[in-house]
Amino acid sequence: MATRIGVIKSISQGSSVIATAKDGTQRVLKVGDEIFLGETIQTTDFDSKVVITANDGKDIAIIGKDTLNLDKSVAHNESFGDDSVADVSAIQKALLDGANITDLEETAAGGNAAAGAGGDGVSL
Template structure:
């Protein structure tokens, strides 16, 4: 008679099945069901989470699509230590190839196929899923990761000579009232009527020496009165 390996504590997010490779029996698991040594526990769905309480009181949790083969060493203290060591190595970013064979995955127990990861005699037929790993964010080590620097949308380039020429302020011509006899910069009524023609006001405009042929001169009278 097969020896009990544990009992199903919880099933969330999907279906869990127990497969017996020797008898070919397949049964769908429910909370409270007993699982036996030699059975293969299979979870389906990426959001699956199944927890099995072993006979020694310790829990094994499968997360996502995963496979776990139960045998006499599933609740062995050395196996638990190996799993803990592997979990800590993953959290620290350690190269798994550098771990000892017993911690990183030695020869698999018979009857378990696929490119899996073996932890002592407890085998995971599908890699890529980690079970029973819990850590607070503040406890995770700093592995020297790179961070994106502050983004700035400001960019620039060298100003060429042509662009510089385009932004040079043009020279300003001078405007002089020839009847401004007191040279105060203003033309009063008496000065404007000195020649007997109050409707005509002579103005002298001096063009800057660096003006070029084709330059446009604009004069705006802001106070016509």
């Protein structure tokens, strides 16, 4: 049995919303339709607005011509979390306090990979 992710709460007037299953079958969605893990939700119009109410009660909006893959991150409503907001707040406070942002610690993914890569990078 398919795992229900949520339900279509609203669709802007004149918009088309299509759910595509993993096997390629498609269905046109309407308000009240359930959506399931593994489906891809696609809006077809640039002025579309679709609101999905997830199982946890939170709303997910798709605005414009866009696609949403209903994977486990959507099912569990994963996001960047409060820690990321706290990090941004700390950086903003440091800047307002006059801190030099070049003195901040580099991230693990940071650095200049092109510097020693044999000249494949671009220098200006």
